[in-house]
Amino acid sequence: MLPTVLSRRPLASEFDSVQKRDVDWADRRAFLKTAGVAGGLALLPMFALEAAPLRYTLKPIEIAPGAWMLLGVDEAITRENGGAIANITILDTREGAVVIDTGPSRRYGVQLAEVARELTGKPVVRAFVTHFHPDHVFGCQPFGARALAAPQGVIDGLNQSGDDFASAMYYLAGDWMRGTEVVLPGRVVEAGYEDIGERRLRTLVLGGHTDSDLAIFDERSGLLIAGDLAFLDRAPTTPHADLSVWQKSLKTLDEISFASLVPGHGPMEKAPRALRQTSDWLKLIEERIRGAFDRGLDMSEAMGEPLPSWTDKIALARYEFERSVMHLYPNLEANLWPRVDQAN
Template identity: 35%
Template structure:
């Protein structure tokens, strides 16, 4: 493994530590007895609201609500982004939107294939639900397993929930594209790395960037469908977009809304550390049990879902690093 000059290493660590995310007051207090998510839309820009999930791991206490959903009242109708982890969430999300705006919902957008992005779709079957074609294929292939896992983790919050994939496929060949919806100029493009198909939305009218699962803020990234090299490349593309001045606020699907590249750089730092750690351990011949005891650097230690997500990533991906080392040329 290449040695890194100490001054450069210190600079990288200090830079990563400096990327902090402001934490607003808790947006909701779920009621486990009444099965009430207590969804509270928070306006972050003109015509734009986010319903913030808990920055945590799935649990019955939070109703498995760990995702940020959002909606834009464009003047011509509402665009909904993500529908949460359950039928119940989708129903309560719909009522929360109706309390804020009387505009009709025109379409519902899912940013990737993970269950908390689309399991609320049962509440939106009378509206067009859209996602990238690859995401819909993944929803259909993995929906049953998702349901089993969420019922186990969330219990009664999942009553009546069924996997309901998006209805309409967005052809990646048509992206990137920009369209005028009411008073808002919206740009969509396809990236990948967190999953095989990561849909990103930028509202040029307000400067709000919806990054989906490509960016995590103060939360350990999930990696079940990761392509680490592609993910880093996608983060580079997002950073260029932010540096262009077109972005005023970043909405990750997991973590707090923030300005600038802080969440992006946190995600990049984690992925680099994770993959370097696994590569180094594989080259040293460590077994998985030994790697699972690896201490997490202080800058990551207080992030949400730690150490559970770290251990999940190691369990899934470390054998791949071992195989690559074993298949490599003899040294």
């Protein structure tokens, strides 16, 4: 899928990437033209003209014995990164590999399965899905419904919104998404414990980032895999958030004595900084957005509200703040102003 035929003035924030994309495309076109002429002359078959398939660069980082993470980039979903923005965790067990979240596309899922097999020497026996957002669930295809596990709320959400997410992802990420379809997990995860091989995994079915968010605590390694309930040095996203429920979930996670925490986005750390920072961010945006609303600002104006300097070090702070304004404003407008209509 190529950009539309319309040209436009790129936004300042994305100027570099847009320019690069245009250049790439021009080059590719030039290449195709020359290749086409050469191919025509040599009577080469058409497949010689196909572009090389896109490939993610997956670099596993060992975070504990027999545990690795694939670090997502701190960016929005683009045609350059193919949507590989979320962290993915891989655990080795006697029974086979366990992955937590599957990435943004079928292509990513296929590569993830390869990486997991290389690292553990075993196939993936279980793939957990922490919540229904597209950067975490669209790599599910290669694992099949029987190996896929998620809380019922996640499955319901995917069932309802999965196809719309897929359309949006094809638009944002383009050809990286080729062949990607929604697969509903066949196993329902309840709050409790699950033993896979020698590992005892505590499953925490929480919410707040979305209606249903799964966090997993691996007792053996002391790893807390928090999904998108925790972000670190990358601004949290709120399209389906309930801020007060989210804050409660953060408290629940804070009570676990974990050795290290893998957030949904951002680096792993031994300290619980991701939980504190996520909580601070949620408090901040709630206050700023409410403040703008109370002063009568429209959504477009509220998006320009100043942010404190501690957010300068957080990737995508302004971008996510703008998105959060769009997520949270309608509810304030629908409920907080007085009724002013009169019976005719």
